[in-house]
Amino acid sequence: MDENKDYIINFRVSRKTYEKMKQKAKENRESVSNLARKAIEDSVEIIHDLSREIFGAGDKKNKFEDIVSFHRAQFAQDMECASCGKTISKGTVGVVGENKAGKKYYFCADCK
Numbered sequence: 001m002d003e004n005k006d007y008i009i010n011f012r013v014s015r016k017t018y019e020k021m022k023q024k025a026k027e028n029r030e031s032v033s034n035l036a037r038k039a040i041e042d043s044v045e046i047i048h049d050l051s052r053e054i055f056g057a058g059d060k061k062n063k064f065e066d067i068v069s070f071h072r073a074q075f076a077q078d079m080e081c082a083s084c085g086k087t088i089s090k091g092t093v094g095v096v097g098e099n100k101a102g103k104k105y106y107f108c109a110d111c112k
């Protein structure tokens with residue numbers, strides 16, 4: 001795909017939605033398509049930020065920086081290591097990392 005090329009997306013909206021968009025576009029003195037484009041760009045950005053917050057950034061170093069505590073745990077089920085993806089077999093000891101929101105990450109013994 002050509003990185004610099006713009007694409008045209010056609011999509012259907014209800015009359016109610018269209019009327020709302022038209023009204024909003026009029027208030028902003030812009031076209032309905034421009035309003036839709038900005039709304040999509042904004043939401044994509046928000047979703048990106050949210051997913052970074054929830055799942056961590058792409059690279060491993062930052063991925064787990066939200067962890068506030070670690071503890072050792074003996075896994076009662078086969079788990080997938082959050083770092084290397086290796087299966088942590090049931091009964092083995094690994095490490096659990098937890099962030100402020102209570103999200104838990106499971107690590108194999110090699111990764112922690």
Ligand SMILES: [Zn+2]
Nearest residue numbers: 081084108111
């Ligand atoms: Zn691992």
